[in-house]
Amino acid sequence: MPQYSKNNLVELQNKFDELECKGVFRKPEDVGISVEYINPSFLVKKASGGFRLVTAFADVGRYSCVAKLADDLFCGGNTPEELLYNWECVLQSLQKSGIYLSPSKTVICPKSITIVGWIWSQGSISASTHRVATLASCPVPDTVRGLRSFIGAYKILSRVIPNCSNLIAPLEEKISGMKSADKIIWSDMLREHFEFAQKSLSSRKAITLPKCSDQLWIVTD
Secondary structure, eight states: OTTSOHHHHHHHHHHHHHHHHTTSOOOGGGGTOOOOOSSOEEEEEOTTSOEEEEEOOGGGGGOTTEEEETTEEEEOOSSHHHHHHHHHHHHHHHHHHTOOOOGGGOOOSOSEEEETTEEEETTEEEEOHHHHHHHHHOOOOSBHHHHHHHHHHHHHTTTTSTTHHHHHHHHHHHHTTOOTTOBOOOOHHHHHHHHHHHHGGGGOOOEEOOOTTOOOOOOOO
């Protein structure tokens, strides 16, 4: 619906809501009628009072090879041939729905890409520098809520931090049974544990995606 301005869409949505409340018309699904929308778009009212235009990707979302994260759409495959097939299916579905991709925002087969804080690069996965730097430089939290946030973010990186559970165990033990609003009294020993956990971020590892021919060993943290 690019030919309509945002204000016109908001006005149109308000009129639809008004007519629906008066019983002038009803939604097909409310009267037991099944319809197939070519390119369904609708406005979602935000908490701030504004509106956000949402467009469904029709049958694109039915493919298990496609994932939508935030405002990005990712398409993948286990082999180059599988990726090509999946990508063709996605393009055909988008074309069928009348949805066009922006060339400047479309990246095909990148050597490296960051997805929700993880860097995928030629068969390996590592934590993004931005995510690590935020944890490594944050000040000592004053409250239990702040320390729990730190521990939660730290655990997300547990896949790439050796002995992660041992590093944060003293911090978890300290706030066990405490309320979120409680203040933390930092002893010298507890502060050392916190700072050591931060320094250990520099020794993070990268995860190598295994091949079918690789021999795997299962170890515990």
